[in-house]
Amino acid sequence: MHTAPPDPANLFARRQQVAEALRAVLPARCVLAEPEDTRPYECDGLAAYRQLPMVVVLPDSEAQVIAIVNVCRQLQVPIVPRGAGTGLSGGAMPIADGVVLSTARLNQIIRMDAYSRTAVVQPGVRNLAISDAAARHDLYYAPDPSSQIACTIGGNVAENSGGVHCLKYGLTVHNVLRVRMVTIEGEVVELGGESLDAPGLDLLAVFIGSEGMLGIVTEVTVKLIPKPSTARVIMASFSEVGAGCNAVADLIAAGIIPAGLEMMDQTSARMVEPFCKAGYDTEAAAILLCEADGTPEEVEEDIARMTAVLQAAGASAIAVSQNEAERLRFWSGRKNAFPAAGRISPDYYCMDGTIPRKRLAEVLAGIARMETKYGLRCANVFHAGDGNLHPLILFDANQPDEFARAEAFGAEILAMSVEVGGTITGEHGVGIEKINSMCEQFTAQELEAFFAVKRAFDPLKLLNPDKAIPTLNRCADMGKMRVTGGVLKFPDLPRF
Amino acid sequence: MHTAPPDPANLFARRQQVAEALRAVLPARCVLAEPEDTRPYECDGLAAYRQLPMVVVLPDSEAQVIAIVNVCRQLQVPIVPRGAGTGLSGGAMPIADGVVLSTARLNQIIRMDAYSRTAVVQPGVRNLAISDAAARHDLYYAPDPSSQIACTIGGNVAENSGGVHCLKYGLTVHNVLRVRMVTIEGEVVELGGESLDAPGLDLLAVFIGSEGMLGIVTEVTVKLIPKPSTARVIMASFSEVGAGCNAVADLIAAGIIPAGLEMMDQTSARMVEPFCKAGYDTEAAAILLCEADGTPEEVEEDIARMTAVLQAAGASAIAVSQNEAERLRFWSGRKNAFPAAGRISPDYYCMDGTIPRKRLAEVLAGIARMETKYGLRCANVFHAGDGNLHPLILFDANQPDEFARAEAFGAEILAMSVEVGGTITGEHGVGIEKINSMCEQFTAQELEAFFAVKRAFDPLKLLNPDKAIPTLNRCADMGKMRVTGGVLKFPDLPRF
Incomplete structure (x- = not known):
């Protein structure tokens, strides 16, 4: 069982022991143990959290992965698997006395x-x-x-x-x-x-x-x-956010599944337009991008049906891409929203809540209220079609409490997402970033069901421990244990 | 832990005890314990296997389900959940000292x-x-x-x-x-x-x-x-089974996803035609039914594309349904294949293997060889699009060894399905019917992964025990343990 990390004096000896055991089964080039070599692995895309790993291994083959797992199991060393390290929730954050297993060389x-x-x-x-x-x-x-x-x-x-x-x-x-x-x-x-x-x-x-x-x-x-032979995208402007949100619901209710259905608020459009020249209407309260793909006939039919729904929903302007260059230009603003945020603000914090489509307008109004409460701006770009919000909270980490306020702002968005029947993550994962919000999302019984399956695969808790699923103690400490369906009955609580 | 059933003398006392405990928490009408009442529950759609349950419960509410589970857990009585009992793999087969929990009253x-x-x-x-x-x-x-x-x-x-x-x-x-x-x-x-x-x-x-x-x-x-506003179906004849199989692969390779893509061999067509008058070409070696649904424009386009592919694949005749009545007539033969089999043969055994589409022709040739080997006829109807075969093995249970031969025939079809890279069940489940074939499908490590998850939810093995996943002992007894990736290493084998 993985327990608390050893103190620094012991950590050095432990590192020697683990690196030696790994070098006994792997080529030397596959094991990194010096801090100057392991530094690039200290964080993933959630760069606000950093931790130097004890050892990094880069296996060349499945046989080497098996060898690594066997060494780590025998020595009871936790393993954090890592892909490219682009994750945004800290899933690949190292553990002080753990091994990071990078799959970088398994690239065939x-x-x-x-x-x-x-x-x-x-x-x-x-x-x-x-x-x-x-x-x-x-x-x-x-x-x-x-x-x-x-x-x-x-x-x-x-x-x-x-x-x-x-x-x-x-x-x-x-x-x-x-x-x-x-x-x-x-x-x-x-x-x-x-x-x-x-x-x-x-x-x-x-x-x-x-x-x-x-x-x-x-x-x-x-x-x-x-590959679809054709794709075209509609860019529709709305003078009210609510009308744009209703248009999203209307498209889905009309039985249309667009290839992409994205929304940006005015803050986002104004943020990206000077940078991308995508042609966005910066006077609109919200912009919708609706893509159709398929054969030319399918695309033509879908574009006609979507245009009719958007007009009926009160779009103030509608443009349809006339060629591939124009299609890519319409998308360029949406696709560059994150770098654009980095251009106008020293830092930004990207959230990832998902909500029922019909609650979109209400949640955006709630986020607008939070901007005042926390004194921070928020640009909203999102996968409107599946209700997956990516609010970008803009802040300056050099201002004493702005990061703390951004974190609190983000947590409140997630709490609101759960409250309206949504979830705390659409696609970025839980990692370490949203582990506390899991206590609001799930009951103790549901968390225990997760742990039971985790134990079935990894009884010693060596694989990426302390990520993604909060212990019941952690939730209890936060005072955030969600209880539904009556009494909280849990005979053998913190087994894990 | 559920163990071997008690002997008949004890079973009577046990039934009294369990029924009494259940009646203490449920209305009397929800508990059936007399054989004349429990008889209808002795089998599901796999009627060749029968077992009278000890007690049947029919809860009215979730609260009653909880009460039943609590009684059964405390008394360590296994529970077999049951829906309508139409399953074909014996998943709802009762256990002699177990409770059948029917969801029939939870029908709101x-x-x-x-x-x-x-x-x-x-x-x-x-x-x-x-x-x-x-x-x-x-x-x-x-x-x-x-x-x-x-x-x-x-x-x-x-x-x-x-x-x-x-x-x-x-x-x-x-x-x-x-x-x-x-x-x-x-x-x-x-x-x-x-x-x-x-x-x-x-x-x-x-x-x-x-x-x-x-x-x-x-x-x-x-x-x-x-609901799609329109649907039309193409009926295509092929003079060789192989050509029909290739047409299926060609349709998928052309990027078409038909709403339905079904195939029948000549035995099936000749079996259903006198009964259904569907208009099938009984001289063809194989008949394909390919449906398109959607808007009228989408359907027209798909029908044209599918027709072109079928012609290029060598279809000897093609008919397209011109109205809804004709569409239903074209389908009537396929949908009535099972009752038609019951009309021409005293008994039939429906298999459910799934294979890679590109191996269809080869597997059908293998089944034809087995017809000779086992001296039984087999009518092949299947979901060609997803490679899900439903061979109907025709037999007469009143002939001394025909059922045994039909079972062996079926098992060999499943073994062949695994061998060509397919699976032993497409949609009917494993239940008790295919539990031995699971030993051919999975390695010991894979079966243990299933058991580990099963234990996570049901450590006492009370929920539908001995179904769907064979114990490693059972596989070893059959001499059928599949071993891949080297040594079979299994420290704590029969924990379950």
Whole structure:
């Protein structure tokens, strides 16, 4: 069982012991133990939290992953798996007396099969590299997180990543057919298969999004789909945020599933327009981008139907991209919202709540009230179609209490998301960032169900411990234990 | 821990004890303990296997489900949950000293929300009753197992049921948003939610298809989708089975996802035609039915594209339904294949293997060889689009060894399915029927991963024990343990 980290004096000796044991089973180049070598691994995309790992390992093969797991299990060293380190919730944050297992060298595309439309890849293959390799068959891998140029499929599996097209094409869990992984026992297990359904428990789905807590991915079989021959996007302006939100609900209610359905508020549009020249209406209270893709006939029909719904919903202006260059220009503002935020504000904090679509207007009004309460601006860009908000809270970390206020602002947005029937994360994962908010999302019984499954895979709690699921003690300490359905009955509370 | 059943003398006393304990917490009408009352529950759709249960309970409410679970846990009585009993793999087969928990009285539609396109229903609501209730909003629930007039949503969740439209619209797991369930601890847990992704482990997916082994469903939130305004079906004849199989692969490779894509061999067509007058070409070696649905423009485009692919693949005749009556007639043969088999043969045994689409021709040739080997005829109808075969092995149970030969024939089909990279069940579940074939499908490590999750939910092994997952001892006894990836290393083998 992983316990409290040893004191610094002991940590040095422990590092020697662990590095030596790992070097006995791995080539020397695969083990980094000096702080100057391990420094690049001290944080992921949630850069506000940093911790130097004890040792970093970069295996070349599945056999080496098994060797690493066996050493770490025998010495009871926790393992933090890491993809490209682009995650935004601190899922790959190191542990002081733990090993970071980077999949960077497991970067081979093993097989590409145009006939079955699948690719078998190692976990360190970049998301976009799969689509690049499939392009010669006119196929691509659908989930497109905004970090897709850098993030890896292993990290996508850990976080169940989405992207702007996930309303129509689904998340990672909908596009991965099979995962091969090494358990903490050092055994190789394959989850899933190429059929629609498989016998036995659906452990593939529970594994995807499990944030590195159940095993180490060594191979992923992904679904490839044909590249749509055409895509066009509508840019619609609304003079009231509420009308824009209602338009989103109306599109869905009309039976239309756009390939992308994104919304930006005025703060966002004004933030990106000088930077991107996307042609956004900076006088509008909200801008909607609605994309259709498919054959030219399908696209034409969808554009006509969406235009009619947007007009009926009160759009003050509507433009449709007339060619691919214009389509990319319409998207450029949305896709560059994060760098644009970095341009106008020293720091920003990106949230990731998801809410029922029909509560969009109300939640945006709540966020506007919080801007006053916390004295911070917030730019709202979001995947409107699936209700996944990405409020960007703008702050300056050099001002004494602004980071604390930004954190409190973010936590209140998540609490409101849960209150209206939503969740605390749409696609970025829980990691360490949102672990306290999990106490508001789930009851003790539900958290215990998570822990029971975690224990089933990792009884010694060595795989990415203390991430994603808060202990019941932690929730009780926060005074935030959610209780539904009557009495809180929990005979053997903090087993984990 | 559930152990071997007591001998008959003790069983009577045990039944009295359990029935009394249940009547102390339930209205008398909810507890059946006399053999004349429990007889209707002695089997499900796999009628070849029968066992009288000790007691049957029919709760009216979730509170009663909790009370039943608490009594059974305290007295260590196994519980077999049961929906409509239409399952084909024996998942609801009773246990001699166990309780059958029927959800028949939990049959209320709790909420129907056209705006969010969801329905919240109790587990005993029939599959078709949901679509009937949603019809006034022009919505329906997509998964349509052939038993949909009788089977319940709770049973669909247990088996992850599909249907002829699942290639396009998905299985139960793709159409259920949330499950509320009672754990063996008597606690209520909600799994899933209305967002695309939810934080924490994806226990909803592992629960769906878990064949009653993880908890008792008390409420299900399903997704509703708009009824397509139009549907048309193509009926294509092929003079060689292989050409028909290739046409299926070509359709998928062309980027077309038909609403339904079904195939019948000549034996099936000749079996159903005199009965249904569907207009099938009984000289063809294989018949394909390919449906398109959507707006009239979408359907017209899809029909044109599918027709071109079928012609290029060498179809000897093609007919397209010209109206709804004709569409239903084309389908009538396929939908009545099972009753037609019952008409020409005293008994039939329906298999449910799934194989990679590109191996279809080869597997059908293998089945043809087995017809000779076992001296039994086999009619092949199947969900060609997703590679899900339903070979109907025709036999006469009154002939001394025909049932045994039919069972061996079926087992060999499943073994071949695994060998070509497929699975032993597409949509009917494992239950007791295919439990031995699970040893061929999975390695010891993979079976242990299933058991570890099962133990996490049900450490006393009271929920539908001895179904769906074979113990490692059982596999070892059969000499069928699959070993991949090196040495079989299993320190604590038969914990379960």
